[in-house]
Amino acid sequence: MIPALITAGLRRGARSLQLGFIATQARQASTLLYVEHNGEGAVAPATLSAAAAANQHLPGQLEALVCGSGDTVKRAAEAAARLPGVSKVWLASDASLAHPLAETHAHLLSSLATKQKPSHVLAASTAQGRNVLPRAAALLATQPVTDVVKIVDDNTFVRPIYAGNAFATVQYRPPPAIRVVTVRPTAFPLDQTAAAAAAGSSAASPAAPVEPVPPELLAPLAGLPAAKWESADVRSTGRPELGSAKVVVCGGRALKSAENFAMLEQLADLLGGAVGASRAAVDAGYVANDLQVGQTGKVVAPDLYIGVGISGAIQHLAGMKDSRTIVAINNDGEAPIFSVADYGLEADLFKAVPELIEAVKKAKQQ
């Protein structure tokens, strides 16, 4: 037993010994992190949360896979190499990986996992993570666990079911060779170093080595029956990203028009926050679909959530009830949102919101 542990330690290399890994964990324990990055070479905030989850709750080395093409992917790989806990970055640069298509990304992720044999393949539960990871899991013949909010141990995870009305603890039995997991970003907070690394600061932790993936893993990608990327219509508002904003101001159907949402944008900008919406407001066409907060939209857990003219259907509550402080402004005193609100204001939003904007302005000046 002891020689086996020593060998395992040596195999992991001196770096992991310096970091003080305890060799009593599963011998081959290690995590392969699927990195999401934007078009400008920065690692997505959600991936930082996934890295934090791996560092805090999963044993063994953390290696990252960055897929893309051209200069962008190289810069993203360099940024990923500075993430706390990452011991190696696999750089996959190929024209077929330029856009995050599930066919090529999942194929490469699963073939690298087959070669490296990590105990866990991990990603953030974002639109991209949820698109790619289950496909990779199928290629690995593994049942994935998605949207995990708590990692109990290597094989045991907690995840919300029924729109967050219950939390299920599930366990792999028997444990598969590779566990495929996506984590809910808001459930795994970041530390300062991770935030600095995300910002591309060289003052962050020292960079891990970046190694290109073996060319034989890239070769099959060209022949895959895959979707062709045609175009994207991605808005840029200059506001913080909804999923990671510290303050979220959400509007519902009661806003009555797209123009009235400007009021909420003004409040959000004043608070340095993001704007979200209920499904009703999205369906009514007041805001774009990707601003929907809820079971089928984004899950947010900001320090401050302000729900304006939102009744609080269970599908919406599923997306925001882990917020630290919840404020509800609604003229219906019986609205379900008041049952989760720390501070409820029963008032006409068209009167209360402008007053709130003025009061916040005044408070900021003090």
Place this chain on the structure above:
Amino acid sequence: MKVLVAIKRVIDYAVPVRVRPDKAGVEALLPKLSMNPFCEIALEEAVRLKERGVAAEVVAVSVGPPHFQDTLRTALAMGADRAVHVPLTAEVVALQAAAAAGGGEGGAGAGGAAAAASSESPLQPLGVARVLAALAGREGAGLVLLGKQAIDDDCNQTGQMLAGLLGWPQATFASKLELELGGKGSGGGAAAAAAAARVTREVDGGLEVLSLPLPAVVTADLRLNTPRFVTLPAMMRAKKRPIESAPLESLGLSPADVAPALALLRVEEPPARAAGTRVGGVEELVRRLREEARVL
């Protein structure tokens, strides 16, 4: 082209659920089961493709307990041409329960038994994807449509896993689907052959458009369409139509292929929030946000 639509039966979206006292699962406060809302959207899209003449046949398929057949009847009433049910035999259910209960620490036994006894399907997405892959092969489907997620397990996996198993392209979270025609199909009355699917997807931050060579797998988001209501006469007609039963063995699968990899240890209530307070006005709200909550 033949379109396969996967259907799941779930506790109705409007029915509140609560965790059972034995923590082995949830129970619905009203006994109302319905088609998963995202499956409804997928089926509506398939029926529209047929009405536009691009789909030749719409086949609704479901794998699960016997009562899932009721939802397949709803699918027939909505416009599916045929329905195929892959039943879970007593043997499979027993195997699932044994797998869920076996070999673990305390508190695990109840999970499997509960899954077997409750209205829920004990299947997990990998098992369902394997069954759907076999059905897609048997039917020679050109397109498989699914919902993006079931509102009970909230997994959001089956479509992606199915596409992976088949080696087909995938477009998840679709809010728009157009089929591009590659030429007229041969034979009288045959629908035009589609060559590719053009899909608008809902992604973080906006929309993305993909073009998929067929055959392909597409999962429906909320915005894809508004499903039609089922009329009473349609439902009455659907009751008289047969639903094909396709046991696992007939698809070349064994119970082990659909056995769950994840045991359900327990189900718990979400942490309760401390009771909040009502404030009298905006001034008080801002003061308390500053002084108590310290978020301003």
